[in-house]
Amino acid sequence: MKKIRSASIYFLFAVIGAVILFPVLIAVILPIQDSDELERTFAPLAETGSRYVSIDYIPQYPTLKNFSKLLLYTPEFYKVFWNSILIVGSILLFQLLVAVPSAWAFAKFRFKGKELLFNLYVIFMLMPFQIMMLSQYIVLDGMHLMNTRLSIILPAIFSTFPVFLIYRGFADIPDDVADSARIDGANELQVLLHIGIPLGKSGILSCLVLSFLDLWNMVEQPLAFIKDKKLFPLSLYLPMLDIKNADIMLTAAIVTLIPAVFVFIIGQDFLEQGIIATALKE
Structure with missing residues (x-):
């Protein structure tokens, strides 16, 4: 049985x-x-x-003629591919510079209003883009950043999701380890660089994988904030094609999928560890 x-x-x-x-x-x-x-x-x-x-x-x-047609005779594909690389790479880099210290502060510092602030982070993380779109549009328009790559990069840098995910990895690090380093004379930056990041790398790498997969396929943000087609990422290039360009459209879809699959395969183990750590209760 x-x-x-x-x-x-x-x-x-x-x-x-x-x-x-x-x-x-x-x-x-x-x-x-x-x-x-x-x-x-x-x-x-x-x-x-x-x-x-x-x-x-x-x-x-x-x-394989369709692939040669796309890669050798479709120069606009390389333009949108570069736009995606530039946008996603910039967001991931500055996200880490913001999220890693923020997550470390939430995990290891004690300050007034910490729990309330962290709960606000979680609430903002759960809000879909449609709710925040109008306020972001007004701010970006006031800063004269509309129809630029920065209109996509800047709001994503301060996303709350990376902070939440990295926080769980830092929270699992014993306080005694960090305290012993402080007693030996290390400042907070040294503690973060030499203890926090090495021991919490599973959360950081899983954050990179999830953020890359999300950013590589984002459609709503560039569609709302970018009007110049020369600045479109790959995610908006495919909808521009029609049935008359079916060969280019289908081939571009496969080429677009390759980086996401590659990143997922490379970071699968870290992604699983990060998800498990996030699911654990304090």
Whole structure:
């Protein structure tokens, strides 16, 4: 009976996994199809009839021509790719410079109003962008930063989510370790650099992974604050394409997915450790 139950659970997970991976499989298959085959596949979308799209799961004429067309003959792709790298990289760098000291202060310092302030951080973390969009728009417009990369970078630097996630890693560090370093003459910056960051790196790295995955795919912020298409990130480049550029659109989607998959694979262990640490109660 126990074996049957285990087999049923594995079968259920296999079905769920297949359903989840099916769109990814389609996204990988379509870009290696020939242009004529893609045209036949998407022909029903351009017609007014009732035919449905039919996909050949085994391409008749597999080719990498679509990738060469994107990477060699589509210069605007490199422009939006660089925009994404610049925006995401800048946000992650300055997020750490702000979030790491803030999380260390919440975890190891005692000051009046600490619990209230931390609860406010949690409340702001739970607020969706739609609630904060108008206030951010007014502030950015007053600072004359609209339609610039800084309109995306600046608000994200002070996000509360990295502070919350890194805080859990610092909170698990025994106070005696930091106190012994202070007794030996280390100042707070030295304690943070030589004790806090090395021992709390799982929370920091998991924060980097989660933040990268979120920032790499953000759509609402650049759509609301940027009007110049030359400043668009990759997340807005794909919606600009239409069915006439299906080969470029599908290939760009795969290339866009590669950095996110790479970061997730590299940081998977740290991500799991960070999530486990965040789930623990104080």
